[in-house]
Amino acid sequence: MAQGTIEVRIKRQKDPDDTPYWEEFSLPYRPRMNVISVLMEIQQNPVNKAGRKVTPVAWEQACLEEVCGSCTMLINGKVRQSCSALIDKVAPETAGGRSLTLEPMSKFPCVRDLMVDRSRMFENMKKIQGWIPIDGTYDLGPGPRMSQREQQLAYDFSRCMTCGSCVEACPQVNEKSNFIGPAALGLVRLYNSHPTGKLNADERLDAISGPDGIASCGNAQNCVQVCPKEIPLTRAIAELHRDTTVHRIKKWLGK
Numbered sequence: 529m530a531q532g533t534i535e536v537r538i539k540r541q542k543d544p545d546d547t548p549y550w551e552e553f554s555l556p557y558r559p560r561m562n563v564i565s566v567l568m569e570i571q572q573n574p575v576n577k578a579g580r581k582v583t584p585v586a587w588e589q590a591c592l593e594e595v596c597g598s599c600t601m602l603i604n605g606k607v608r609q610s611c612s613a614l615i616d617k618v619a620p621e622t623a624g625g626r627s628l629t630l631e632p633m634s635k636f637p638c639v640r641d642l643m644v645d646r647s648r649m650f651e652n653m654k655k656i657q658g659w660i661p662i663d664g665t666y667d668l669g670p671g672p673r674m675s676q677r678e679q680q681l682a683y684d685f686s687r688c689m690t691c692g693s694c695v696e697a698c699p700q701v702n703e704k705s706n707f708i709g710p711a712a713l714g715l716v717r718l719y720n721s722h723p724t725g726k727l728n729a730d731e732r733l734d735a736i737s738g739p740d741g742i743a744s745c746g747n748a749q750n751c752v753q754v755c756p757k758e759i760p761l762t763r764a765i766a767e768l769h770r771d772t773t774v775h776r777i778k779k780w781l782g783k
């Protein structure tokens with residue numbers, strides 16, 4: 529392996545029904561490169577390690593500053609955003625050189641190469657009514673007050689960018705389950721604690737009370753380990769266990 533090169537392996541797939549295959553590229557290392565700049569170099573000159581011209585690799589990106597979540601993929605086996613993944617951090621120089629393996633997230637359908645379809649996350653947001661209802665477009669005034677403590681916690685939960693990292697890392701999300709996943713549970717916690725969002729708290733608790741809801745969480749806690757926004761997901765899940773139990777008891781008592 530030549531000094532100062534990055535050996536890149538990419539899991540590729542032409543379309544959702546195609547069989548995935550691996551393709552290798554070798555490119556010169558430059559200081560301060562990140563995964564997106566590696567992909568852009570390959571896009572400019574899509575020649576694989578065998579010297580054959582190939583179709584450019586497809587991936588998704590938008591903000592390039594870790595706020596939209598669209599560039600999430602598996603980088604050397606770990607789920608994270610490729611725009612903030614510096615080569616020096618994710619593929620440090622070793623005796624064997626630098627090696628970088630890129631794969632699409634496995635818990636979402638692959639659209640092409642490193643692009644996946646994250647619709648299931650947006651469908652789950654609809655299921656849990658992940659919004660604050662308002663009556664109309666006219667000025668509703670300043671709205672109810674929230675304590676500083678509650679505002680701070682709401683801010684922490686509001687940073688979710690539906691990147692899918694927590695879903696990818698969760699063992700309960702698999703081909704045998706339709707578990708709603710940690711991100712949606714974090715959003716239930718966010719909207720149910722808002723003074724106006726509380727008006728729909730019962731509907732949200734109903735939405736996560738079924739077999740694919742909070743009961744499917746196996747408490748692996750991988751979600752908090754991988755969440756790039758450090759959202760306190762396990763805290764949300766613990767609190768929602770209590771809230772759904774109280775909600776079910778109240779329903780049973782007819783209250």
Ligand code: SF4
Binds near residue numbers: 690693694695
């Ligand atoms: S909770 Fe964290 S890991 Fe999960 S989708 Fe939101 S930002 Fe990504």
Ligand code: FES
Binds near residue numbers: 592595598599611
């Ligand atoms: S491009 Fe938006 S998070 Fe990476």
